[in-house]
Amino acid sequence: xxxxxxxxxxxxxxxxxxxxxxxxxxxxxxxxxxxxxxxxxxxxxxxxxxxxxxxxxxxxxxxxxxxxxxxx
Amino acid sequence: xxxxxxxxxxxxxxxxxxxxxxxxxxxxxxxxxxxxxxxxxxxxxxxxxxxxxxxxxxxxxxxxxxxxxxxxxxxxxxxxxxxxxxxxxxxxxxxxxxxxxxxxxxxxxxxxxxxxxxxxxxxxxxxxxxxxxxxxxxxxxxxxxxxxxxxxxxxxxxxxxxxxxxxxxxxxxxxxxxxxxxxxxxxxxxxxxxxxxxxxxxxxxxxxxxxxxxxxxxxxxxxxxxxxxxxxxxxxxxxxxxxxxxxxxxxxxxxxxxxxxxxxxxxxxxxxxxxxxxxxxxxxxxxxxxxxxxxxxxxxxxxxxxxxxxxxxxxxxxxxxxxxxxxxxxxxxxxxxxxxxxxxxxxxxxxxxxxxxxxxxxxxxxxxxxxxxxxxxxxxxxxxxxxxxxxxxxxxxxxxxxxxxxxxxxxxxxxxxxxxxxxxxxxxxxxxxxxxxxxxxxxxxxxxxxxxxxxxxxxxxxxxxxxxxxxxxxxxxxxxxxxxxxxxxxxxxxxxxxxxxxxxxxxxxxxxxxxxxxxxxxxxxxxxxxxxxxxxxxxxxxxxxxxxxxxxxxxxxxxxxxxxxxxx
Ligand code: SF4
Numbered sequence: 001x002x003x004x005x006x007x008x009x010x011x012x013x014x015x016x017x018x019x020x021x022x023x024x025x026x027x028x029x030x031x032x033x034x035x036x037x038x039x040x041x042x043x044x045x046x047x048x049x050x051x052x053x054x055x056x057x058x059x060x061x062x063x064x065x066x067x068x069x070x071x072x
Numbered sequence: 073x074x075x076x077x078x079x080x081x082x083x084x085x086x087x088x089x090x091x092x093x094x095x096x097x098x099x100x101x102x103x104x105x106x107x108x109x110x111x112x113x114x115x116x117x118x119x120x121x122x123x124x125x126x127x128x129x130x131x132x133x134x135x136x137x138x139x140x141x142x143x144x145x146x147x148x149x150x151x152x153x154x155x156x157x158x159x160x161x162x163x164x165x166x167x168x169x170x171x172x173x174x175x176x177x178x179x180x181x182x183x184x185x186x187x188x189x190x191x192x193x194x195x196x197x198x199x200x201x202x203x204x205x206x207x208x209x210x211x212x213x214x215x216x217x218x219x220x221x222x223x224x225x226x227x228x229x230x231x232x233x234x235x236x237x238x239x240x241x242x243x244x245x246x247x248x249x250x251x252x253x254x255x256x257x258x259x260x261x262x263x264x265x266x267x268x269x270x271x272x273x274x275x276x277x278x279x280x281x282x283x284x285x286x287x288x289x290x291x292x293x294x295x296x297x298x299x300x301x302x303x304x305x306x307x308x309x310x311x312x313x314x315x316x317x318x319x320x321x322x323x324x325x326x327x328x329x330x331x332x333x334x335x336x337x338x339x340x341x342x343x344x345x346x347x348x349x350x351x352x353x354x355x356x357x358x359x360x361x362x363x364x365x366x367x368x369x370x371x372x373x374x375x376x377x378x379x380x381x382x383x384x385x386x387x388x389x390x391x392x393x394x395x396x397x398x399x400x401x402x403x404x405x406x407x408x409x410x411x412x413x414x415x416x417x418x419x420x421x422x423x424x425x426x427x428x429x430x431x432x433x434x435x436x437x438x439x440x441x442x443x444x445x446x447x448x449x450x451x452x453x454x455x456x457x458x459x460x461x462x463x464x465x466x467x468x469x470x471x472x473x474x475x476x477x478x479x480x481x482x483x484x485x486x487x488x489x490x491x492x493x494x495x496x497x498x499x500x501x502x503x504x505x506x507x508x509x510x511x512x513x514x515x516x517x518x519x520x521x522x523x524x525x526x527x528x529x530x531x532x533x534x535x536x537x538x539x540x541x542x543x544x545x546x547x548x549x550x551x552x553x554x555x556x557x558x559x560x561x562x563x564x565x566x567x568x569x570x571x572x573x574x575x576x577x578x579x580x581x582x583x584x585x586x587x588x589x590x591x592x593x594x595x596x597x598x599x600x601x602x603x604x605x606x607x608x609x610x611x612x613x614x615x616x617x618x619x620x621x622x623x624x625x626x627x628x629x630x631x632x633x634x635x636x637x638x639x640x
Contacts, residue, residue, distance in 0.1 A: 008318045011306045039520045041302055043319065050522035066319040067311070067344075069303050070515045070553055 001059035003030065009042050009065050021057055028053030036065070043068045073127075073172035075101075078186065078193070080264040081119070081178030085193045088175065095573050099155045099544035100587050101126035101173050102144025106153050107590045109175075112597025116148035116256070117233055117263035123176040125166070125224070125269075128157075128547015132167030132279050133570045135291050136298055136369040137549035139164040141241075146598070147255035149235045149424070149466055150483045150508040153594040156257055157512075157544050159364040160250030162241035165222040165271035167279060180265035183231065187217060189272035198267035203228060205417035206240055209268070210248040217270050223248060225268035227419020228454050230258030234464030236424035237262065240416070243364045243373075249386050250364055253421035254510060255485065256466075282572035290565040294556070298369045303554035308372040309361045313390035313551075314344035316489075316517070320394070323523055324619025325494025327399040327487070329440050330430035331480035334491040334618035338403025342393050347374070347405060356381015370551050376409040385413035391511075394489025395426025400433060401440030411443070414450045420464070425450075427467035427486025435474040478610050483508030483600075492607055493616040493623050495523045500533035500625055504605050504634040506591035512550060514540055526625040534633045541587035542580050592638040605634030 003021045007013055015034045027046050028038050036042060042065035044051040051063070075088040096104055102124040114120035123145045130138040141163030147154035166174075169188055183198035201209040206227045213223050222242045229237035237258025240248040261267075281287035298304045307315055317339055320326040324334035340346060348360040351374065358377025363370075364387070373387040388409055396415070397408045415422045429446055432438055437459075438445035452460030462470055467486045471479030480487045485508030492499025497516025502509035514537035521528055542560065543550045546567060556563060560577030568574050595604075611623040631637055 008315075008322075009302075009307065010310050010315075011302060037302075043518075043520060045322070050520070050524070052522075053520075064322065066322055067307055067315040068319075068518050068520075068554075069307055069313065069315055070518045070550060 001057070003057050003061045003063060005063045005065065007042070007065040008067050012036060012041060012065055025057050026053060027051045027055050027057060027063060030057060031063070041068070042066060073167070074170055075173040075175065076171060076193070077175045077177060079178050080176055080180050080184070080266065083184070083195045093173070096126075097131070097172060097545055098126050098128035098140070098142045098547055099144070099157065099541050100583060102142045102155050103153060103587055103591050103594070105175055106144050106146060107594040110146050110594075112594065112599065114146055116146045116151070116260060117179070119179050121146050121260060121263075123257065123260045123264055123266070124173060126173040127163045127167050127171075128545060129567050129571055131163045131547035133281065133287070133566070134367065135566055136295055136367055137365070137552050138547050139365045140544070140547045140549055141166065142544055143239055143252040143257050145257055145260045147257070148233070148259050149256040150485050152483060152508065152598055152600060153506055153591045154255035154257060155507065155544065155591075156238075156252040156254040158241050158250045158252045159549060160241040160243045161365055162222045162224050162250070162271060163547070164365065165273045168273040168276050169271060174269075176264050176266060179263050183265050183267035185213070185268045185270060186266065187270045187272060189274065190276050201267060202231060206248045206419055207417060210242065210246065213268060213270055214246065217272055218274065220272070220274060222271045223268055225419075226258040226261045226266070227417065229418050229420045229464055230262040231267070232456055232464065233259040233262045234420070234453070234461070235259060235466040235469065236421045236428065236464055237419055238421045240419055243386065244366050247386060249416050251421065253423065255507070258419055281570045283569040287566065287569035290562050290569055293562050294566060295369060297555040298552060301555035304370045304552060308370045308551060311344035311348055312360065312372045312374050312387070314347050314388065314393055316390045317343040317393060318345070319517070320490060320494065323494045324616055324621070325491045325523070327394050327480070327489050327491055328618075329401050330399060330434040330478060331487065331491055332434075332478065334494040334616045336398035336403065339398065341403045342397045342405055342408065347388065350405060351377060354379060354381050357383040362386065368549070370549065372551050376405075378406065384409045385416060388412055391489045392422045395423050395430070395486070399426050399430045399489070400446065402443060407443045411446055411450070414447065418450065418454050420453070423488050424466050424486045425463065427480060428463045428465070428470045431467045431470045431476050431479050432463065432474070434478060435476055437474065479608055481509060482607055483604055485509045490517065491616055491619070493611055493621045494619040496526060496623060496625055497521070497523065497529040497532045497536070499607055499611070499623050500529050500630055501537060503607050503630055504533065505537060506588070506595045506635070512540060513537055515550070518554065524619055524621050529625050530629045530633060537633070538581070538584045538588055540584070542584040545583055545587065546580075589638055592635050595635050600635045602631045602634055602636045605631055
């Protein structure tokens with residue numbers, strides 16, 4: 001199945017785009033396998049909703065990585 | 073480190089001897105003094121209010137991003153306690169002079185320049201810089217007192233004692249653009265006749281840690297964290313705080329047209345990414361990366377330049393972009409930068425100004441997107457004309473005068489650039505913080521929680537509200553938070569080694585809670601009740617179409633951490 005990632009985090013631009021994913025991966029597992037540190041590198045949305053990390057991925061899912069800073 | 077009391081009525085100075093203040097710094101000191109010495113019912117612009125400047129405990133130590141200072145008083149905007157802090161180099165210079173805090177008392181009609189050097193305090197007539205733009209006034213001060221000095225000063229808004237007047241400090245290049253903006257502290261300074269404070273450290277040695285070896289070791293660890301954490305090492309230096317435009321727009325929390333919705337169709341034009349590209353393309357005096365104080369590793373600030381590469385303003389922050397941009401329907405960085413520049417020149421809080429103008433636009437006094445109309449209103453403020461006076465009173469007063477229903481304030485203070493329906497934890501902070509609507513009082517956007525759900529928001533906000541004062545006590549920039557990650561023992565080590573006062577990480581955590589309680593208890597004395605711990609009504613029933621949410625955190629839960637929950 002295909003999962004799309006859109007990253008707003010400048011140093012994680014490399015993982016932008018479609019990813020072929022096999023089987024039973026969760027959002028957190030996929031991101032970790034791509035070198036993203038959970039709860040540190042990004043605020044993570046899955047299909048526009050906040051991810052808890054444990055959602056099982058499905059075909060055509062869309063993961064968004066938002067910049068996780070604290071404002072000014 | 074000394075604390076001085078300055079009697080502005082009689083222009084006399086004495087060293088303070090109160091034992092309990094000796095080990096306090098930053099927000100701990102400002103809030104304790106206001107709590108202990110200002111009557112709850114005092115008029116903010118009257119003789120019983122006090123204006124307190126206090127360096128953080130690490131200010132001047134050489135640790136990265138740690139030269140911040142707090143200014144506190146009873147606020148003319150909220151009627152409650154206020155602490156506002158900033159970076160730059162003014163605190164650093166105060167520390168070099170061996171001073172931790174300044175407590176200003178009394179009021180006067182004329183304006184003074186207070187010159188502080190190793191020879192003591194001197195009062196000079198401020199007439200030559202009255203009515204001037206801040207860059208011109210700061211330039212005059214440096215000509216008069218020497219290029220090496222740093223200054224604090226108020227602008228025309230503070231002279232007119234407007235509710236949105238801030239106090240400006242100086243960045244390391246000498247520009248008076250680092251603001252203690254919130255809560256109308258510039259009006260309190262104006263009421264006391266404080267036009268400028270000149271910090272002259274000529275002939276003064278750099279201060280040294282009490283235990284150099286221990287300090288070096290703790291600092292090495294802290295700096296390693298800053299350099300290894302992606303947020304502080306990569307995001308802030310590249311995009312600054314404006315990296316948040318895309319984040320909040322996605323979450324439906326970017327204030328748009330007087331907080332009527334949370335996403336802006338022109339957000340890409342004003343995003344951190346566009347800001348960076350624009351500045352790199354233009355070159356010249358602009359820069360997407362800038363340190364407001366020497367040695368800051370994070371360097372979140374920027375210098376905005378025009379098409380010819382000439383400096384316009386610094387910094388253009390996320391809050392400025394949100395409040396002066398999308399909130400006013402303005403989607404062009406050059407326009408926002410020009411409005412920001414005027415705010416800095418006149419000495420006003422950009423957030424409150426954006427809030428006041430947004431409410432004015434909602435009443436069709438100026439149209440959304442009307443940049444010229446905004447500039448004229450700001451110029452009216454400088455000249456003290458009626459519309460300028462109205463804007464200068466802040467969003468809440470504008471709303472009352474024009475009969476507006478939608479006024480995005482809490483405890484009378486404009487919300488920063490996060491719609492509380494899109495990031496509900498911040499809604500809790502706005503409603504319950506003793507400061508009124510203030511993101512720095514308890515920022516929750518960083519947490520990987522469902523910001524659209526009412527669940528866990530009170531807990532998240534309370535945690536943030538209790539840790540924010542630790543930064544403000546230590547003099548640390550809040551942007552180091554992502555790197556420190558609550559590992560307070562090393563920060564306690566830094567403070568112990570620098571000051572010689574032995575403290576622990578647990579002590580710091582207790583300090584955070586104590587400061588918050590002290591502030592709530594002042595507000596209680598000032599007459600605040602749980603009725604004040606609310607957001608404006610429309611956020612509870614009008615949907616933010618971008619986030620598809622209303623603010624629905626249960627009120628009982630929220631009140632448990634508000635004035636009556638906290639100040640028991
Ligand atoms: S992170 Fe930004 S605001 Fe904080 S000290 Fe550094 S430059 Fe100043």
